Amino acid sequence: MFEPPRHADDPVAPQPPERVMRISPMDMRQQRFKSAMRGYDRTDVVAFLTEAADDYEHAMREIDRLRGDLMRMEALLAEHRQRENNLRDTLLTANRLSEELKESAQTEGKLILREAQGRADVLIQKAQVRLDELDHDCNELKLRRRDAEGSVEGVIQALYRALEFMRDQDQSRSEEKILLHRPRQADQTAIQNKAMAPEVRDERKASS
Numbered sequence: 001m002f003e004p005p006r007h008a009d010d011p012v013a014p015q016p017p018e019r020v021m022r023i024s025p026m027d028m029r030q031q032r033f034k035s036a037m038r039g040y041d042r043t044d045v046v047a048f049l050t051e052a053a054d055d056y057e058h059a060m061r062e063i064d065r066l067r068g069d070l071m072r073m074e075a076l077l078a079e080h081r082q083r084e085n086n087l088r089d090t091l092l093t094a095n096r097l098s099e100e101l102k103e104s105a106q107t108e109g110k111l112i113l114r115e116a117q118g119r120a121d122v123l124i125q126k127a128q129v130r131l132d133e134l135d136h137d138c139n140e141l142k143l144r145r146r147d148a149e150g151s152v153e154g155v156i157q158a159l160y161r162a163l164e165f166m167r168d169q170d171q172s173r174s175e176e177k178i179l180l181h182r183p184r185q186a187d188q189t190a191i192q193n194k195a196m197a198p199e200v201r202d203e204r205k206a207s208s
Contacts, residue, residue: 025060028053 028049 025053025057028056 031049
């Protein structure tokens, strides 16, 4: 006897026992009754049994057809239920994988964020060290500039004093040249004497 598959959610219902047919349509057609006094008409009985056998055979064929349809429907239902179970398992697996991927993504994201923060801290430290170095270099350049400005100012002052000294020297030399080119009193007298007439020179000599 065929027992249809039950779904996990279906309530368990008792199955009625299958009835075994003890008389077949062939038996009904071949059945012969004994003759008796005041019995039924043989022709009517045979005609009735033949018609009943035909209906009985048709009913059995219909039952077989319905049983085949039922078996196909039960097989199709079992296939759909199997697909439903597979789909439910797939959904559960997908949800589990989604949760695992979510947790993995969160863990990886935290790790990436931690690494990025570590790199940022290292870069900030390097930038701070570089900033301190630049600040130190800037202060050193300021000191060098101040020293250079003081040196240049000292050089300028030295050059200015040298220039003043040279100007004074030039002025002194110019005055000396003027004095050198100016004739002395004796020289002027000699020149004047030379320019005088001989008579005048003699008179001056005589008077002196």
